[in-house]
Amino acid sequence: MTSPAGNPSDPSDAVRPLLRTRQIREFTDEPLSDDVLTAIADVARWSGSSSNQQPWRFIVLTDAPTIRRLGETGLPQTRSLATASAALVIVLPAAEDRAVRDAYDDGRVAERVLVAASLLDIGAGIAWIRSEHRQAVNELLGIPDDHLVRTVMALGHPTDAARQPKAAPGTARLPREETVFRDRWPR
Numbered sequence: 001m002t003s004p005a006g007n008p009s010d011p012s013d014a015v016r017p018l019l020r021t022r023q024i025r026e027f028t029d030e031p032l033s034d035d036v037l038t039a040i041a042d043v044a045r046w047s048g049s050s051s052n053q054q055p056w057r058f059i060v061l062t063d064a065p066t067i068r069r070l071g072e073t074g075l076p077q078t079r080s081l082a083t084a085s086a087a088l089v090i091v092l093p094a095a096e097d098r099a100v101r102d103a104y105d106d107g108r109v110a111e112r113v114l115v116a117a118s119l120l121d122i123g124a125g126i127a128w129i130r131s132e133h134r135q136a137v138n139e140l141l142g143i144p145d146d147h148l149v150r151t152v153m154a155l156g157h158p159t160d161a162a163r164q165p166k167a168a169p170g171t172a173r174l175p176r177e178e179t180v181f182r183d184r185w186p187r
């Protein structure tokens with residue numbers, strides 16, 4: 001039996017915080033502290049990016065009416081913003097020739113914010129902005145036309161229900177033998 005924190009010399013225990021990281025889509029109305037929001041924003045801006053270009057800019061939202069309007073704009077993907085007490089908006093250049101590279105960097109930020117939230121014992125969830133809603137989001141947040149928002153990270157304190165596992169332990173991902181191969185593609 002290992003302690004709840006695990007045995008850091010055991011690789012499986014050491015990476016457990018990453019395996020435990022989950023999407024949260026329902027939050028209480030308790031606000032997040034400025035220290036927590038600053039820590040999350042620092043994790044975001046310290047993410048790695050292609051050629052270290054740091055193409056992103058971030059908008060930290062705490063104004064409830066703005067978060068709710070953003071949530072109504074992109075349903076159903078943005079449903080987590082119906083209760084989020086804060087959000088981190090990832091703003092990227094809109095140039096088509098950078099789209100794949102920037103989407104990759106966007107995902108790196110999003111995943112790190114999920115992990116940071118988990119380490120801070122708060123919740124975070126990806127809210128994807130479909131392309132047809134990008135203009136409305138830009139207008140709501142005053143973002144110029146040469147930039148776009150693909151991802152908004154909903155943030156807050158999870159409700160008890162949201163903390164509950166959505167699947168039986170070990171079943172939320174495909175089995176290792178179906179997804180991880182040694183040395184070559186399986187015959």
Ligand SMILES: Cc1cc2nc3c(=O)[nH]c(=O)nc-3n(C[C@H](O)[C@H](O)[C@H](O)COP(=O)(O)O)c2cc1C
Pocket residue numbers: 021022023024025076077078079080125126127128129172
């Ligand atoms: C590229 C991408 C886009 C996603 N978009 C949304 C979204 O718009 N709304 C949402 O609620 N979850 C979104 N998710 C979260 C996935 O639904 C989630 O990672 C998956 O269901 C696994 O959930 P779990 O990590 O809690 O096990 C997105 C995830 C990825 C990687």
